Amino acid sequence: MILNNGLLLILLVLAVAAGWTLGRGGLRMDGKERAQLPSQYYRGFNFLLDGEEEGAVDAFTEALAVNEDTLDTHIALGSVLRKRGEVDRAIRIHQNLLKRPQLTAVQLHQSHLELARDFIAAGLYDRAEQLLLDLAGQSTDFSATAQRHLLDVYEAQRDWVAAVAIAEQLIAADTAGHLAAAQGQPAQQLRGQYLCEQAEAALERGDLQGAGDLYEDALRDQPRELRARLGLARLRLSDGDSAAALEHFHIIMGSDRTCTPEFLMLLFDICSVQEDEALYLVSLERYYEAQPSPLLALSLAEELEARQGKQAAEAFLRETLVKQPSVSVAASLVLKGLQSEASLPERQVFDRLTSAEQDYRCDHCGFTGKARHWRCPGCRHWDSIHYRGDALEQSHG
């Protein structure tokens, strides 16, 4: 809970008192409103004295006069109530605002936006959508914010086609220089993710052609977009065109995305259907050169051992340790020396450490998990989860 009832009541009492004082000064209040204030104010106190905090909050909320000077107080109060989960009350406050004729167009739009936020919080997406569509069409000041909230509505409903259309509008406004400040994640990145969601739905339906077209479209603004590249590499591999799959994979290798065991499995699958037997080793060497990570060093050593023997693998691993100290690489060398002594206690400790599951972490909120999510379950950001390796890899360097 962000604010307890006691603090909320203090806020309300002060807000009503401030509004009333302004009203008595003759600022934009008619006689009827001025006359109403004290009775609701004292009714609120009666509720308080009777220990009925909920009733007191309602009475003080009603007593809060709406005018130009108290609009921000209403908006802030509604926002506090929404964050407390009291969405019905927030809706009542904002609907009350909209009935007031003395508000300017900008203030009405601001109230519309708040009401739409309440509807989203309440899961009333249809009502939020209508308000936001109107707002996006009517207000220059609030159109980008309304469009961002429309994306929230469409994401919640998994309406990816509608979400792509709104992302396109944001991209067009951005290109035309109409967006004062970027809000949230770049619209280009969001568009790519929405198209990938559609591509994966097409794959589930067995529509491989459609999925390929959608993945290609997702690369329009971001040619290195990981999710679409991975999708295309897998798709081309299943088509039997492993050369095209490898081309997509090379672009992933050249991007700044950290290699994961999942990527290596895909690379192995792509290489194993090609005639060149050394292709996997050559590809790993190329990958390690671009990204000298412990995971790649260990995979490359495994392949070297299979093709050139244990000594070549160990020499390579020791060489990497000189350039980049890594606990997991050092542990693997120790384990290689202990291979014939399976029951040694130190071996069991290393075995447990090296078999620890890998870990993924969200850059935005710190959420950690054992698998990649394209959308963080913690903060709802797209593609903010990155591979951190296993417990030993995380402690390298």
Ligand SMILES: [Zn+2]
């Ligand atoms: Zn997150």
